[in-house]
Amino acid sequence: MASQRDIRRRIGAVRNIKQITRAMQFVAxxxxxxxxxxxxxxxxxxxxxxxxxxxxxxxxxDEHHPLLAxxxxxxxxxxxxxxxxxxxxxxxxxxxxxxxTEAAEFEGRLTVVTVGRKGRDAIRRTxxxxxxxxxxxxxxxxxxxxxxxxRLVSDDFLSGTYGQIDLVYPRFVSTLVQRPTAExxxxxxxxxxxxxxxxxxxIFEPDPATVLQQLLPRYxxxxxxxxxxETTASEMSSKMVAMKSATENAEELIDxxxxxxxxxxxxxxxxxMIEIASGARAGR
Amino acid sequence: xxxxxxIVTPEKRAYADDVDFATLPGSEGELGILxxxxxxxxxxxxxxxxxxxxxxxxxxxxxxxxxxxxxxxVVVMAETADLASEIDLERAQQARAAAERVLEAGIMExxxxxQARAELQAAVVRIRVAERRHREGPHxxx
Numbered sequence: 001m002a003s004q005r006d007i008r009r010r011i012g013a014v015r016n017i018k019q020i021t022r023a024m025q026f027v028a029x030x031x032x033x034x035x036x037x038x039x040x041x042x043x044x045x046x047x048x049x050x051x052x053x054x055x056x057x058x059x060x061x062d063e064h065h066p067l068l069a070x071x072x073x074x075x076x077x078x079x080x081x082x083x084x085x086x087x088x089x090x091x092x093x094x095x096x097x098x099x100x101t102e103a104a105e106f107e108g109r110l111t112v113v114t115v116g117r118k119g120r121d122a123i124r125r126t127x128x129x130x131x132x133x134x135x136x137x138x139x140x141x142x143x144x145x146x147x148x149x150x151r152l153v154s155d156d157f158l159s160g161t162y163g164q165i166d167l168v169y170p171r172f173v174s175t176l177v178q179r180p181t182a183e184x185x186x187x188x189x190x191x192x193x194x195x196x197x198x199x200x201x202x203i204f205e206p207d208p209a210t211v212l213q214q215l216l217p218r219y220x221x222x223x224x225x226x227x228x229x230e231t232t233a234s235e236m237s238s239k240m241v242a243m244k245s246a247t248e249n250a251e252e253l254i255d256x257x258x259x260x261x262x263x264x265x266x267x268x269x270x271x272x273m274i275e276i277a278s279g280a281r282a283g284r
Numbered sequence: 285x286x287x288x289x290x291i292v293t294p295e296k297r298a299y300a301d302d303v304d305f306a307t308l309p310g311s312e313g314e315l316g317i318l319x320x321x322x323x324x325x326x327x328x329x330x331x332x333x334x335x336x337x338x339x340x341x342x343x344x345x346x347x348x349x350x351x352x353x354x355x356x357x358v359v360v361m362a363e364t365a366d367l368a369s370e371i372d373l374e375r376a377q378q379a380r381a382a383a384e385r386v387l388e389a390g391i392m393e394x395x396x397x398x399q400a401r402a403e404l405q406a407a408v409v410r411i412r413v414a415e416r417r418h419r420e421g422p423h424x425x426x
Contacts, residue, residue, distance in 0.1 A: 052325060201323050
């Protein structure tokens with residue numbers, strides 16, 4: 001059995017770990033709030049672009065821009081979004097596993113662009129070709145950071161390198177649930193704008209085709225940006241939950257260790273008493 | 285009769301208020317919007333967006349975007365929108381100098397070139413709007 005001193009040292013170590021995981025839990029909680037705010041703040045712009053795109057679709061029809069063209073087969077590109085740092089529970093593992101099942105369907109006709117170090121490291125091991133990698137965009141992603149990625153995938157789609165581009169990322173459902181999701185990015189599928197058919201009443205400056213041409217790259221960037229914001233929210237909530245259970249485990253461990261510490265201490269006291277008693281009897 | 289003006293960017297809702305008059309940097313020239321404007325969707329260039337509300341004028345430096353004029357409101361979608369009084373003039377000037385240095389250095393990838401040009405343009409617009417604001421102060425009109 002371990003000595004009293006060993007157990008005491010282990011209790012100290014676990015207590016230190018508990019302090020760290022607890023601090024990480026609170027940091028993640030406050031970052032989560034910020035990430036959720038950012039996701040909400042980004043929504044009006046995205047909704048507005050959807051609306052204008054629907055207005056344009058009402059007057060133009062789908063064939064007017066190559067980004068709207070229907071899929072013609074060819075290579076599929078997955079943009080897999082994960083986090084840079086670990087200690088976020090099963091979030092990255094789940095996302096990567098999901099991406100790989102998606103990839104299995106398209107064996108040999110699939111390329112990946114990774115965002116976040118964790119995804120790159122895992123996918124590199126599988127041998128699936130990685131066309132490009134972007135480091136995660138930190139705790140506060142900015143729209144300007146995302147545009148190069150959006151431009152890269154749009155250009156590759158237009159040049160015909162890929163026939164279909166999907167986003168794979170952990171969707172933020174709630175603090176407890178983050179669900180890996182595949183979402184078609186390109187070609188763009190416009191949603192019919194049934195209740196508010198204003199499309200053909202608008203004057204377009206300079207003309208609908210030019211507006212569409214300006215709009216589509218921003219639409220793509222916005223979709224990517226939103227996926228990245230959701231990933232950040234998912235990362236923070238998953239990290240918060242993971243750190244909370246780590247803190248609780250540490251507490252449990254401290255209790256167990258304290259119990260064995262007391263047992264050892266008690267055993268030592270009893271042994272000493274027996275020694276004293278038998279020593280005294282022998283002396284008599 | 286005032287109308288509703290909203291300015292949204294990918295990162296936030298930058299402005300939402302009832303205003304009397306707005307001037308936008310349309311791609312084909314200045315675009316003045318009064319209440320009851322016909323429904324319009326237009327590309328916006330980089331430049332100054334001015335709003336007048338109850339005799340007070342405010343201005344924004346906006347870069348890249350669109351405006352959608354609806355019967356009941358006007359929505360500006362811009363890549364960035366900075367309120368003139370909040371522009372950090374010094375930082376914008378540094379950004380301009382940095383972008384100019386990059387462009388002068390020459391040889392670069394087309395993507396980087398586009399990026400440097402965009403940054404230069406953004407800095408120039410911000411400086412112009414901030415300096416005008418500085419000269420004239422917060423505007424008050426009858």
